[in-house]
Amino acid sequence: MAITTAAYVTENMLLITTLVVLLLLFRSFLSWYRLRHFRGPLLASFSKLWIVKRTLKKNIHLELKRVCDDYGKTYLKTILYPDK
DSSP states (O other): OOOOHHHHHHHHHHHHHHHHHHHHHHHHHHHHHHHTTSOSOHHHHHOTHHHHHHHHTTOHHHHHHHHHHHHOHHHHHHHHOTTO
16 A cells, blocks of 8 residues: 555654654753752743743733742842853
């Protein structure tokens, strides 16, 4: 039985989609693993979505103040400058 072109394309797209999802999950895990010893918001521990969400709501300054009060300034430095 010959594989049709449509079936071949569908199979490859499924494989590519699966690989991309696995890559994104792996990167999220690595981000969480690096920051797991810092206390802070759960979403911020494995994703940049936390800071994007607060920025879009236009209350990032208030949220960063709250985070500094709750977790200390070390946490803020980790979020803003993760490579240092």
